[in-house]
Amino acid sequence: MAVLKVVDRDGVEHEVESQTGLKVMEVLRELDYGVAAICGGMCSCATCHVYVDPEWASRLPAPMSDEKDLLTELSHYEARSRLSCQIDFTPAVDGLKVTIAPDE
Ligand code: FES
Numbered sequence: 001m002a003v004l005k006v007v008d009r010d011g012v013e014h015e016v017e018s019q020t021g022l023k024v025m026e027v028l029r030e031l032d033y034g035v036a037a038i039c040g041g042m043c044s045c046a047t048c049h050v051y052v053d054p055e056w057a058s059r060l061p062a063p064m065s066d067e068k069d070l071l072t073e074l075s076h077y078e079a080r081s082r083l084s085c086q087i088d089f090t091p092a093v094d095g096l097k098v099t100i101a102p103d104e
Contacts, residue, residue: 002094005053008033009100018089024050024098025085035100041085046070046104048084053097060087060096076101 004016004027018027025041025048028034039045043066052060057080063071064086071081084098 002089002091002096004028004089005095005097006031006034007097007099009102020090022089023085024087024089024093024096025083027089028084028098028100033100035084037085039085043067043070043083043086046074046083049074049076049101049104050082050084050098051078051101052080052082052087053099054080056093056096060093074101074104076104 001017002020004018004024006014006016008014016027023041025035025037029037036047038047063082067083067086071077071083
């Protein structure tokens with residue numbers, strides 16, 4: 001189990017405890033205030049877009065080129081944008097904080 005801190009689209013911060021071994025998206029899509037994740041993690045829809053907390057941004061593996069390509073097409077893209085389906089939810093990221101990006 002590990003904790004994921006989630007800031008929803010209303011700016012409210014939540015702490016979610018979930019099993020590890022999932023993608024961050026899989027944790028978020030179970031939440032009422034979470035993400036749609038329409039493509040199911042195939043890196044093609046960007047409905048799992050989040051902003052990683054600055055403290056964590058450099059601690060995650062860098063995005064692969066297909067993730068980066070999709071992110072940079074988004075109107076709400078920022079330097080710390082990530083697709084949550086491409087982030088492993090492991091014990092190493094216990095306490096990771098993400099903010100759910102606005103709908104496109
Ligand atoms: S769930 Fe579709 S890109 Fe992440």
